[in-house]
Amino acid sequence: MKQFIRIGLIFRVLAWAIPVVWFCSFPRPAEAAPSFWQQQTVTFLGTTLNQHHQPKGIVGKLEIAFRKQEGQEVLNVSFSSGPGKFSPFTQVAIQSGIVAAARVAGLDPKTWDIFLKFPNPGVTIYGDSLTAMVSLVVLAMANDNAILLSRVMTGKVTRDGHIGAVGGIPLKIQAAYAEHIRRVIIPEERLPEDNDWQTPFLMQISPVNTVFQAYQILTGANLPNVEKAGVRMAKNENE
Numbered sequence: 326m327k328q329f330i331r332i333g334l335i336f337r338v339l340a341w342a343i344p345v346v347w348f349c350s351f352p353r354p355a356e357a358a359p360s361f362w363q364q365q366t367v368t369f370l371g372t373t374l375n376q377h378h379q380p381k382g383i384v385g386k387l388e389i390a391f392r393k394q395e396g397q398e399v400l401n402v403s404f405s406s407g408p409g410k411f412s413p414f415t416q417v418a419i420q421s422g423i424v425a426a427a428r429v430a431g432l433d434p435k436t437w438d439i440f441l442k443f444p445n446p447g448v449t450i451y452g453d454s455l456t457a458m459v460s461l462v463v464l465a466m467a468n469d470n471a472i473l474l475s476r477v478m479t480g481k482v483t484r485d486g487h488i489g490a491v492g493g494i495p496l497k498i499q500a501a502y503a504e505h506i507r508r509v510i511i512p513e514e515r516l517p518e519d520n521d522w523q524t525p526f527l528m529q530i531s532p533v534n535t536v537f538q539a540y541q542i543l544t545g546a547n548l549p550n551v552e553k554a555g556v557r558m559a560k561n562e563n564e
Contacts (some may be wrong), residue, residue: 328561342451347514353443364391369455370479370497382493382500383475387448389459391466400424400434402441409443411448422456422482423463426536429486430464445559453481454491457512459544461499461536470544477501478510486536490514495522505550510542 336425353524367387375381393402402420404411411419418439427434441459443450457480465472479497480488489513502525513532524530532540 326327339360347360354471356519360487362390364388364390365462365466365472367458367462367472368477369458370453370477370501370509371450371454372493372496379491380496382498384498384500384504384506385455386444387455387459388444389440389466391463391519392438393436393467394438396437397436400437400439400559402439405440405442407448408446410449411443412449415450415452415455418453418456419459421484423451424459425482425484426435426460426464427467429536430466430540432464434467437467452491454479454493454497456481457488457539461539464540464548466535466545468546468549470546472543473545475505475507476510476543477506477508478543480512480533482538484535488512488514488533488535488539490516494519498522498528498530499527508542511538 334524347399365388367389369385369387371382371383371385373383376396400420400423401417401422404416423437423439424434427437458478460482461470471501479494481545483489494515498509498511507527508529510531510533513534531542533542540546
C-alpha cells in the first residue's frame with residue numbers, strides 16, 4: 326500500500342512538472358537594443374519687453390534630449406509642460422524646422438525622438454527665431470558633433486533649407502555681447518525694420534544663408550551630405 330502511495334505521489338509531481346518544463350522551453354523574444362538619450366543645454370537669443378514696455382534682447386537656455394529609436398516610424402518631438410512653456414506656434418515652427426533641416430542634410434528623421442524643456446518658470450516662448458538654433462543642434466546630435474563654445478544663432482529654417490530672416494537682430498547682438506558670447510550667427514536676409522548696428526568689440530557676426538553654412542560655423546564640421554546637397558540646391562536654384 327505504501328508503495329502505491331509513493332508511486333502515486335511521484336506521478337502527480339511529474340504530471341505538474343512536465344507542463345512547467347514544456348512552457349519554459351519556449352524561446353524568449355529577443356530584447357530590443359537599448360536607446361541612449363543625448364542631452365544638451367542650448368543657448369538661444371530672443372527679445373522681450375522691459376519694465377517700460379520697450380523691446381530688449383535676451384539670452385535664454387533650453388534643454389534638449391535626443392535619441393534614435395529603432396522601429397519608430399515617425400519623428401517624435403515633445404515639449405515639457407513646465408517650468409516654462411512653448412507656445413503652439415513655436416512648437417509647430419520647431420518641428421517644421423527640424424524636418425526641413427534634416428531633409429536638406431539628407432537625413433531621415435523618422436527614428437528621432439526629441440524632448441525639449443524650457444526651465445524658466447512662468448515664461449512662455451513665442452515666435453520662431455530660435456528654430457534654426459534648435460534644428461542645427463538636433464542635426465549635430467544626430468551626427469555626434471558638438472556645438473563649439475561661445476557660439477549662438479538666431480533665425481528660422483525655411484522649407485527649402487535656407488536660414489530665414491527674423492526680427493530684433495541688433496537687440497539680440499547686444500544681449501549676446503552682455504553675456505560674453507563671442508560669435509553670433511544671423512541670417513543674411515534681414516527685415517527692413519532692423520537698422521544697421523555696430524559690431525561690438527571682440528565679437529564676430531556671421532551672416533549665413535543655408536543650413537550647411539550655419540552647421541559648419543556652429544560645429545566646425547561639415548554635414549556628411551554637404552557636397553551632394555549643395556549640388557542639388559544649386560540645380561534647384563537654376564531651374
